[in-house]
Amino acid sequence: MTPKGQSVSGVQWCLMMIGDSTKKAYLEENLGKTILPLSLLENETLIGSNPLEVLLFYKKDWTYEQFAEAFLKAAHHFNLFSSRLIRMDEDRYALHYCSDGVEINFLPPMDATSDSVNIEDIRKKIKKVKTLPGGPLLCLTGIAVKDGKFGGISCSHVIADGFSLILFLHLWGCIIEGNELPLPSPQRLFKGEPVKSEQIDPSFFPPLSDLNNEIQNRYQSTHARIYQKREYFSDEFLREHKQKAKSTHEKYEISDNQIMVSCLLKKYHRHILPDTDKVRLRHPVNLREIHPDIDPMYIGNAFFFSWTEFTKDEIDRLSIYEIAYRLKESIKSARDKNFIQDISYVSKYGIEFKPDMFNHYNATDMDTDILSTNLAHMNDLASLGIGPDKGRFLYVDLPIQNSFIMLKEKSGEVFAQITSRYPLPS
Numbered sequence: 001m002t003p004k005g006q007s008v009s010g011v012q013w014c015l016m017m018i019g020d021s022t023k024k025a026y027l028e029e030n031l032g033k034t035i036l037p038l039s040l041l042e043n044e045t046l047i048g049s050n051p052l053e054v055l056l057f058y059k060k061d062w063t064y065e066q067f068a069e070a071f072l073k074a075a076h077h078f079n080l081f082s083s084r085l086i087r088m089d090e091d092r093y094a095l096h097y098c099s100d101g102v103e104i105n106f107l108p109p110m111d112a113t114s115d116s117v118n119i120e121d122i123r124k125k126i127k128k129v130k131t132l133p134g135g136p137l138l139c140l141t142g143i144a145v146k147d148g149k150f151g152g153i154s155c156s157h158v159i160a161d162g163f164s165l166i167l168f169l170h171l172w173g174c175i176i177e178g179n180e181l182p183l184p185s186p187q188r189l190f191k192g193e194p195v196k197s198e199q200i201d202p203s204f205f206p207p208l209s210d211l212n213n214e215i216q217n218r219y220q221s222t223h224a225r226i227y228q229k230r231e232y233f234s235d236e237f238l239r240e241h242k243q244k245a246k247s248t249h250e251k252y253e254i255s256d257n258q259i260m261v262s263c264l265l266k267k268y269h270r271h272i273l274p275d276t277d278k279v280r281l282r283h284p285v286n287l288r289e290i291h292p293d294i295d296p297m298y299i300g301n302a303f304f305f306s307w308t309e310f311t312k313d314e315i316d317r318l319s320i321y322e323i324a325y326r327l328k329e330s331i332k333s334a335r336d337k338n339f340i341q342d343i344s345y346v347s348k349y350g351i352e353f354k355p356d357m358f359n360h361y362n363a364t365d366m367d368t369d370i371l372s373t374n375l376a377h378m379n380d381l382a383s384l385g386i387g388p389d390k391g392r393f394l395y396v397d398l399p400i401q402n403s404f405i406m407l408k409e410k411s412g413e414v415f416a417q418i419t420s421r422y423p424l425p426s
Contacts, residue, residue, distance in 0.1 A: 052165050102140070306335070
C-alpha cells in the first residue's frame with residue numbers, strides 16, 4: 001500500500017503516484033479548499049458500497065418547498081453533505097465540494113394516511129445514491145400523505161458514518177422546528193466555495209467500466225439480493241438472562257445489547273454465513289467519544305470496529321453469557337484511548353488512519369463478517385430533539401449485508417433487524 005519503510009498519508013501517496021502534471025497541479029491547488037482526500041480506511045472499505053438509508057415521517061404541515069429549503073440549509077451548514085466523489089488516482093478517491101451535490105425528489109402524493117401505507121412500498125420508492133464518481137452523495141425523497149410527509153434519506157457512507165447522519169438529521173430538525181443550530185465542527189470542512197459539477201474535469205469522473213476491478217466487484221456484490229426478518233426481545237427476557245448471567249459468574253455483568261447479539265449469533269450464524277468455519281462479529285466504535293482530538297460534532301467518518309472472532313463450533317458450544325462476555329471484552333479493548341490514538345490521528349483534512357494498521361486489520365469480508373449495531377434509541381424523533389408527537393423513524397438501513405441492527409418500535413418493544421445474503425428461517 002505504501003513504499004517500503006515509509007508511512008505516508010493517503011493524499012501524499014496519491015500525489016506521489018499521479019503522472020499527469022496538469023491533474024496533479026489541479027489537485028495540489030484545490031486540496032483543502034474544494035477537494036478533501038478520503039482517508040485510507042474510506043478508500044479501503046467504502047467506495048462502491050451501499051448507502052446509509054433512513055425513512056422517517058413528519059406530521060408538520062409544511063409544503064414540499066419548505067422541507068426542501070430546510071434540507072438544503074442543513075446540507076450547506078454541514079457542507080460535507082453536498083459533495084461528489086472524484087477519482088484522484090488509480091485507487092484513491094476524494095470529495096469535491098459541489099453546489100449540486102444534493103439531490104431532492106418529490107413524488108406524487110398518496111391518498112392515504114401514514115398508518116395505512118405499506119412501509120416496504122415506500123422504501124422501494126426512495127432513490128438511492130450510488131457511491132461512485134460523478135453522482136450526488138446525498139438524496140432526499142419526499143412523499144406526501146394525508147397526515148404528513150415521508151422523508152427517505154439516502155446518504156453515501158463515503159461522506160458520513162451513522163453518527164454524522166444523526167447529527168445532520170438533528171440539524172434538519174432544528175431548522176424545521178426553528179431551534180438554535182449547533183455549530184459545525186471546524187474539522188474536515190471545506191474551506192473554499194462550492195463549484196458546479198460541470199466545472200470538474202471529466203477525467204475525474206471515469207465511467208463504471210473504467211473503474212478498477214475491485215470497485216466494480218464491490219459495487220456489484222453490494223447490490224445483490226438480501227433477506228431480512230425481525231426478532232423481538234421482551235424486557236422480561238432480557239432481565240431474566242441478565243440475572244442468570246450474574247448468578248452463573250460475577251464477571252458476567254453484561255448489557256441487554258450483548259445478550260441480544262449473543263442470542264442472535266447462536267440462532268442465525270449458520271444461516272447468515274453458511275460457507276465458512278469462522279464468524280467475525282464487528283461492532284462500530286465512535287471515535288468522537290474516545291479520541292481527545294476529535295470534535296464531538298465532527299461530520300465525516302470517525303469510527304473503527306471491534307472484532308470478536310468465533311469458530312462456528314465455539315458459538316454452538318458456548319453459553320449466551322460466555323459469548324456476551326467475549327463481546328464485552330473485545331469492545332472494551334477497541335475503545336481504549338491509547339489504542340485509538342495508536343491507529344489514528346487528526347490531520348488538516350480530517351481523521352486519518354495509519355497505514356500500518358492494515359497489516360493487522362482486514363477490510364470488511366462479507367464471507368465471514370456480521371456487523372452488529374445498536375440503534376434502539378432511534379424509536380422516535382425525540383432522539384433528534386423533536387417531540388415524539390411530531391413524527392417517527394420508520395426504517396434504518398446500513399450498507400452491510402450481514403448484520404444485526406437493534407431498533408425499537410413506537411410501542412417501545414425492542415427488535416433486531418437481521419439481514420443476510422442467504423435465506424433466513426421463518
